[in-house]
Amino acid sequence: MRVQPVAIVTGAAGGIGAAAATALAAKGFVVVGTSRNAARATPVPGVSMVDLDVASDESVARVVAGVIAEHGRIDVLVNNAGIGSAGAAEESSIEQAQHIFDVNVFGTIRMINAVLPQLRRQGSGRVINVSSVLGLMPAPFMALYAATKHALEGYSESLDHEVREHGVRVLLVEPFYTRTAFEANAVNPDRPLALYEDRRAAARRITASGVENGDAPTVVAAAIVAAATTNRPRLRNPAGPSARQVSLLRRYVPAAAFDHQVRKLNRLPAAR
Secondary structure: OOOOOEEEEOOOOOHHHHHHHHHHHHOOOEEEEEEOOHHHOOOOOOEEEEEOOOOOHHHHHHHHHHHHHHHOOOOEEEEOOOOOEOEOHHHOOHHHHHHHHHHHHHHHHHHHHHHHHHHHHHOOEEEEEEOOHHHOOOOOOEHHHHHHHHHHHHHHHHHHHHHHHHOEEEEEEEEOOEOOOOOOOOEOOOOOOHHHHHHHHHHHHHHHHHHHOOEOHHHHHHHHHHHHHOOOOOOEEEEOHHHHHHHHHHHHOOHHHHHHHHHHHOOOOOOO
16 A cells, blocks of 8 residues: 655745645645644645744654654655845844744754654655755845855755765755745844945845745745655755756856846945
């Protein structure tokens, strides 16, 4: 009898997470979606929702143990939960920076540490970390968010080498602008400075426009499902044509030209 694969998707209350959970369920997975307040999440057909705070060791351990107890296995972990940030880097206190890292980076690490023993016991499984093209390039006035994604990229690539011999792969999905509530829910700086006010506001307008005209969450969900099911997994999986273009440009365009384009797109004055 065919064993039905089991997937956990964090941050599944809406946006990319909900789309990924729906797509995995359509592919035959038993899907457990998570949210900080699952009762308020829009029901997703074929997906059971549970409360989870990725910033809590206890919450993570409880949810993962519950999934193993109920289903006996975990085949795919999609680390999608995260928060955005907006503002100049020095406008955020250390405490605020630590909070953003605690969710975006350490939340991912908590989930992986909790799930890996089960994947190793099975001798199979995939961890899919939802990164961003901002893990490959700078993001003026989103420095902390970009820093978390750069950290996630290095962590994922290193970990992937460590666990391959146990039948486990760690893969990255890298979206560009996506039509979600990302910009609206971004953390505002807790110590704003007047000298950055105009630039900060302009950056938010650029981001809002990019999100409004970005890819549908289903584009990213398709990349996640492909990473979860392909027989030839790749470490980095840009989601959608814009993300693929940015990835190629970052790898092949000379640094000075890329720097100039970043400043132009963000409407910053010419570099001194």
